[in-house]
Amino acid sequence: MNQDQLKQLVGQAAVAYVPAGQVLGVGTGSTVDCFIDALAADIAAGRLAIPGAVSSSERSTQRLQKAGIPVLDASAVERLAVYIDGADEIDHQGFMVKGGGAALTREKIVADLADRFVCIADASKLVQTLGKFPLPVEIIPMAAAQLTRRFAALGGSATLRAGVVTDNGGHILDVTGLSITDPLAFEAEVSQWPGVVTVGVFARHKAQVCLLGAADGVKTLTF
Template structure:
């Protein structure tokens, strides 16, 4: 199977983690697009119902609404049973790098509402150590130069993602050259740097389940 087919495979598998009648948390990205389509098909076929969705991006909101799924504001819910999203990298403990789609801040907000994070990804995203994928960091624009210098002290090279403005009005630095051996400590440290809105390491809000698509089908990893 090619990568698009793997995304469709894990997108369909993730529907089984949605509790009928409840509100579901929905992430962002091409793999999540496949989940949204599979969720809509399950609803149309009468296999489940949802009370609505809390979305982490305008992109996902538009796709959900196109399928007739009601989108709620995060402030309208006090909790979610499940949040389903992709990852740019995931390690063997469920820690992730996210933000390739520039929605990392809202993704963390929605993930923090959920009892369970279900990550959907293809097998190429599973790594031993985070850092091969450029680390996205949402920042306040005026802090770009000083944050670039801060990452340089860690051995990282930060590059401003050209032409990208997040749904929150922030900018994105992509940082290469890092080896993130202690994701929780790294996330806690970088999140305190002035000018950082959110770092794209998901350790505090790590995955509890990963549905990993590969040549042999969907492998379920639990953490």
């Protein structure tokens, strides 16, 4: 199977993790698009009923609404049973790098509401150590130069993602050359730097389950 087929496979598998009758947290990205389509098909067929979803991006909001799934504001819910989202990288402890789609801040907000994070990804996203994928960092624009210098001091090379403005009005730095061996400490440190809105390391909000699409089917990893 090619990568698109693997994304469809894990998107369909993730529907089994959606609790009937409860509001769902929905992430962003091409794999999540496949999940939304599979979710909509189950709802249309009468196999599942949910009151709505909290979305992490305008992109996912539009897809959910087009499928007839009500989208609720995050402020309207106190908790979510589950949040389903993809990852750019995930390690064997469930720590992730996210933000390739520039939605990392809202993704982390919605993940914080959820009791459980279910990551959906193809097998190419599983790594031993985070850092091969360029680390996205949402920033306040005026801090770009000084944050670039701070990442350089860690051995990283930060580049402003050209032409990208997030749903929050922020900019994205993509940082290469890092090896993130202690994701929890790294996330805590970088999150304190002035000008950082959100760093794309999801360590505090790590996955509890990963549905990994492989050539021989969906593998379920638990952390």
